[in-house]
Amino acid sequence: MAEKKIVDGRGSFCPGPLMELIVALKSSQIGDELEVLSTDKGSANDIPEWVHKVGHEYISTTEEGGVWHITVRKKK
């Protein structure tokens, strides 16, 4: 059963939130959904790029009160 996890990268700067996502992906199963919280706008742009490049699935990005929510699904 796929899980949904939150990766809290708030307060950290690039590439901190990306590294936290990668650590979380390592301990996840294929199909799990991970939602990265980031206050760093650069990471909000960079994480989807990384997800496309390495072959996971990018789902969405939303911003609320200065916090970006970037959701990805582990594909491999």
Place this chain on the structure above:
Amino acid sequence: MASSKICVVVVSGTLERLQMAAMVASVAAVSGQEVLVFLSMNALPFFTRQSSLKAPHEGEMGRLIASKKVPEFKTLFEQAVELGDAKIYPCSMAMDVLAIGQGDLEGYLGEATGLTKFLDDARDGQVWTF
């Protein structure tokens, strides 16, 4: 198309340059690129075990980096190895000058490497110097 192999040569001991080198190495490594890092000159002393050395900043950006929650450059280099299979080699000449051995260096560093070997390894890659 440029080679996807990235060779990062780090010789500076200032925070901005160490930070940028660590960012390039870690992001390239976790993006599936082959990454080789060569640490020499003023960069190497920061990688001795339990080093409490603080890298001096060159300007305002370095001052801000040190005051905010920016990932530490040593953490990023370690993640480049742990998460992205980067190889980080200490320069054997710099080790001789500092009179240190392999056991004095952080465990995630590879074996002491001379320029002849590094130049050979870097021949078919991009070289980024900091």
